[in-house]
Amino acid sequence: MTAAVVTGLGVMAPNGLDVASFWANTRAGRSGLARITRFDPESYPSRIAGEIRDFHAADHLPSRLLPQTDHMTRLSLVAADRALADAAVDPALMPEYDMGVVTASSAGGFEFGHRELHKLWGQGPEYVSAYQSFAWFYAVNTGQISIRHGMRGPSGVLVSEQAGGLDAIASARRHVRDGTPLVVTGAVDGSSCPWGWVAQMSNGRISRADDPRRAYLPFDAAACGYVPGEGGAILILESAEAAAARGRAGGYGTIAGYAATFDPAPGSQRPPTLRRAIELALDDAGLPASAIDVVFADAAGVAELDAVEAEAVRAVFGPCGVPVTAPKTMTGRLAAGGAALDVATALLALADGLIPPTVNVAAAAAEYELDLVLDARPAPLTHALVLARGHGGFNAAMVASRPAANAEEQENRS
Known part of the structure; x- marks a missing residue:
């Protein structure tokens, strides 16, 4: 493909x-x-x-x-x-x-x-x-x-x-x-x-x-x-x-995986579907959860919504199983522009080998069991997962990958 x-x-x-x-x-x-x-x-x-x-x-x-x-x-x-x-x-x-x-x-x-x-x-x-x-x-x-x-x-x-x-x-x-x-x-x-x-x-x-x-x-x-x-x-x-x-092979990286889900209506007693979006995006990318090096969180800033996101990340990656960052704490939530900017930030992070910080947060609440990146953290990065949720029940998850990583994996699959 x-x-x-x-x-x-x-x-x-x-x-x-x-x-x-x-x-x-x-x-x-x-x-x-x-x-x-x-x-x-x-x-x-x-x-x-x-x-x-x-x-x-x-x-x-x-x-x-x-x-x-x-x-x-x-x-x-x-x-x-x-x-x-x-x-x-x-x-x-x-x-x-x-x-x-x-x-x-x-x-x-x-x-x-x-x-x-x-x-x-x-x-x-x-x-x-x-x-x-x-x-x-x-x-x-x-x-x-x-x-x-x-x-x-x-x-x-x-x-x-x-x-x-x-x-x-x-x-x-x-x-x-x-x-x-x-x-x-x-x-x-x-x-x-x-x-x-x-x-x-x-x-x-x-x-x-x-x-x-x-x-x-x-x-x-x-x-x-x-x-x-x-x-x-x-x-x-x-x-x-x-x-x-055009001589631009690889570029900043590839869009390796994506999925979208929609939450059930409030009061329906059915669970949120963000976890499902993450799992489907990983399937689309052909990657196990262990291949993800960093998650760029939706980061709602509202306790009940933060808890839902933390639970989804924890369920897929395990407690403190993957670094999580929210650089949008430096920009605010930019409506539709926020997730696009997170993808750009993820690609820059992959190229630079550095996870950007989540500013102003003293520590993630203990019950979330997140490895929240509070200071810029150098790290070898190959695949990043970007999460986004829209008001009204929209969920989306996207995997961005470094160019060389994607080429190697395509070779391995063939």
């Missing part, structure tokens, strides 16, 4: 606006969580977020795009540009139907929609931008990336909240396996505006702590909710043959 190789990365995160700065800050445990600055948060019970600062879209995009795009779409376009450059891909030199785009989104262009609704209520319908017809839409990032680069191959958008980033990459992998040489995938997401903030707060799980160092503490006995953020990662996924033909 055709291997799907990641040949390019574009990162937009609260603690780094490119791959190099993001990875340097992540290795060092430098956080991007702080008090909200995009609007006045004083009247809201939650006031800490992972915001992207010092980004000026006009420095990166043509002026014609600015009136028709939301903040998230602008970030997505720049991330896609950088991922393509990182992969040394010039879309103008490729057949347009050989390139697809699959992204994920939880909110679409929420800030754009907030602004235009404000005009509607305050000034009247004639002041609402015509671009509101599509700038708010979940699929707008896919559409704008495909238009900008002339990509007419298989495309789509996945809407499964935090799990969306993994689901999008998996969908891209299916297109690659079905014969599309290159797919732009991943997610950049968030809704840091008053309208989006209220919508996120409605789930009752956002931390109300005012100290950024104490607001998001997954697996800690003092866990009090999570901190939302904005950003994510765009990946270039290619078939191994196409990548090799």
Whole structure:
């Protein structure tokens, strides 16, 4: 079966606006969580977020795009540009139907929609931008990336909240396996505006702590909710043959396994299905649990959800059986962008032989029996497991592997 190789990365995160700065800050445990600055948060019970600062879209995009795009779409376009450059891909030199785009989104262009609704209520319908017809839409990032680069191959958008980033990459992998040489995938997401903030707060799980160092503490006995953020990662996924033909054999690594499950309805008395997602992803990768060197946790930061994840990890790997990390403690939970960024982080960790830290957590609660990585830990890494859960019951698990490891295992299987 055709291997799907990641040949390019574009990162937009609260603690780094490119791959190099993001990875340097992540290795060092430098956080991007702080008090909200995009609007006045004083009247809201939650006031800490992972915001992207010092980004000026006009420095990166043509002026014609600015009136028709939301903040998230602008970030997505720049991330896609950088991922393509990182992969040394010039879309103008490729057949347009050989390139697809699959992204994920939880909110679409929420800030754009907030602004235009404000005009509607305050000034009247004639002041609402015509671009509101599509700038708010979940699929707008896919559409704008495909238009900008002339990509007419298989495309789509996945809407499964935090799990969306993994689901999008998996969908891209299916297109690659079905014969599309290159797919732009991943997610950049968030809704840091008053309208989006209220919508996120409605789930009752956002931390109300005012100290950024104490607001998001997954697996800690003092866990009090999570901190939302904005950003994510765009990946270039290619078939191994196409990548090799361009001299990019191996790339950052391969997407070796994936699975998704859906939790039963609350009150059904049926167990959660995250463990099943992990087991199916390992089966898809053809790997035993013992082959996984690190788990990038979903890290809900809510006691009952942390307990479910810890139980699933413990059931598959045994008590303290595998290092577990949550670098999203430096960025916040980025909705669909969070899992895509975790995959990018896992690939960087595999290449560097270093597990990034889970910051601000003093220790994992004893009952979880997790080997939670609190300080950056050098280690030989071959395979990483990334977990993601979306609000409403979505679960996803993905295995990322170093290039050489995947090639060796394919040889062994043959």
